[in-house]
Amino acid sequence: MGETIKNISKEQIISAAAKLFRQKGYASSSMRDIASSLHIEAASLYHHIKNKEEILEIICFSMAKRFLDAIAEVNDIYFNAEEKLRKAILFHVEIITEDIDKSAVFLREWRSLPDTFLQDFLRLRNQYESDFTRIIENGIEEDLFETTDKKFAVLSILSSVNWINEWYQTEGKMRPNEIAERISDFVMGGLRKKLVTDIHYRP
Amino acid sequence: MGETIKNISKEQIISAAAKLFRQKGYASSSMRDIASSLHIEAASLYHHIKNKEEILEIICFSMAKRFLDAIAEVNDIYFNAEEKLRKAILFHVEIITEDIDKSAVFLREWRSLPDTFLQDFLRLRNQYESDFTRIIENGIEEDLFETTDKKFAVLSILSSVNWINEWYQTEGKMRPNEIAERISDFVMGGLRKKLVTDIHYRP
DNA sequence: ATGTTTGCCTAACAATCGTTAGACAAAAAT
DNA sequence: ATTTTTGTCTAACGATTGTTAGGCAAACAT
Known part of the structure; x- marks a missing residue:
């Protein structure tokens, strides 16, 4: 045999x-x-793992670590808020596209974590969100960004970035940095052509 | 007893x-x-329903109908693309906040639909997306919007609107129309203060 | 060469799953 | 008053679930 x-x-x-x-x-x-x-x-x-839940734990927490490490690196290296935001978005997209399976589990299946792990997980997730929020705050301080509700802006940005997990395909023609760039451009206010300030625009 | x-x-x-x-x-x-x-x-x-799958089908398809009816109404009534987009976002937020449980199922659990229903469901979902895309196209034709990738803009918008399902609470202080307004403002390009055109800005 | 560890296997377990059959009482229809 | 329908119940079914026990051969250590 x-x-x-x-x-x-x-x-x-x-x-x-x-x-x-x-x-x-x-x-x-x-x-x-x-x-x-x-x-x-x-x-x-069961020779390799404790039980089914352990698999979920490992996936969720290893992905959480990747995201947190990435944003920590961003905050270490860059100073300009726009650079920071663009780099944070790029890292985020890269992590998601590097392993769509694990990132899908991280994004969707964490609800099935046992209660104690779920609390830890949500703490990490909140940490990531507030690191992101800090970048927006930096931008406001630097007079680069203008937003009525920081929390709201962050959630909009993160949801946009996370959504790529639903449609991204490895075989697709779009590379992660292209995706990140388009999301960044959109987030930075690419959709609307005529802003209030444009009323005064003189070429 | x-x-x-x-x-x-x-x-x-x-x-x-x-x-x-x-x-x-x-x-x-x-x-x-x-x-x-x-x-x-x-x-x-089982005196009321056929089986477990039927429950999921009813939830997913009734919600899909609500969303499609809403965007059809928007396209019937309004003409200006910005009005359309804002109203479409408002309806979307209203439908989600009206029934967070069902909308959560619609957004997350449709994957468990049996194969035949899944195909129908995805058709409806694509219909909704393309109705949304049409609004953006209108905006571009009307010279109101400017975006390199329509598909991308739509996905960003929808993901932002859908994400509210994750954090919205009925007891919360924010009303649906406030939420819709903030998302609309953000989507229309509220984050960035200084655009390329602002280089030429003279007060 | 001998003993130990590793990595898989078969077999089985109790628990839980969706679902069905059939009984029975209340309500509605005749 | 009698029959039919409706809405629940108990009991059970076969299938599947996560997991454990114990065996056995290959690989490794001595």
Whole structure:
């Protein structure tokens, strides 16, 4: 018969699970589904992982870490608020497009985390949001941005960036930096041609 | 003992289900969960509905109809593209805030629809998107809007509007029309103070 | 060469799932 | 007054769930 040893790694299990979780959702993906996508039996998974919830935890928290590390880097390096915002958006898009499966799980399936982990997770998510908000605040202080409601602006920006997870395809022709640029342009106010200030515009 | 007849309506079942589907997701909400939230037994549900999937179908398609009717009304009544866009956003926000449970299911849980219904559902969703896109196109023709990528603008707008489902609370102080106004303002380019044209700005 | 560890397997478990059958009482229709 | 319909119930079904126990062969350590 075939080899009995296939040496599946923990990372392979996580990736296979993420792919399924994205397609069918966490609750609808069984351990047998995950196992058979790796051509092993469900019981074999437990040699590598504690249980099903651990898989979800690892995906959600590793992605959270990536996002938080990215925005920390932005705040370390750049000073100008617009540069910061553009770079933050670029990093965000890059992280999402680098692994659409895991980022889909991060964005959608975190609700299935057990209660204690859910609280930690939401803390991290709030941290990320407030780091983003800080950038907008910087922009306002620098007299670059103008917005009535910071919180609102951040949520609009993040929702736009997160939405790319719904339609992005690796085979697609649009590269992450193109996507990030278009979102940035749009966010910076690209849609409307005539602003109030344009009333005074003289070429 | 107590009354044996409670006369639960189909709509009560749908609402109770929507509430649970929002909290725990479709797959993680059992028929017994739905039943016990109505103080009846699971088997009793089947006097009112065909099966579990039917509940999801009804929620998803009734919400889809609301959204499509709303944007059809916008296109019937208004002519100016900015008015259209603002009204379309207002209706969208109103529909979402009117029933956060059902709209959450519409936005998140449609993936669990059986294949045939899923295709119909996505057709309706694309219809809505292209109705929205048409408004942006109108705006460009009217020389009101300026955007490199229409599809992109629409997706950004819709994602921003849909995101309110994540944080909106009925008890919150913000009314739907306030929310719609802020989103509209933001979308119309409220964030950035200094545009390229502002280089030439002379007060 | 021998013993230990690793990585898979088969088999089974209790729990829970959606759903159906059939009984029974209240309400409505005749 | 009798029949029919309606809305619930209890009980059970087969399937599937996450998980555990225990076996066995390959790989590794000594």
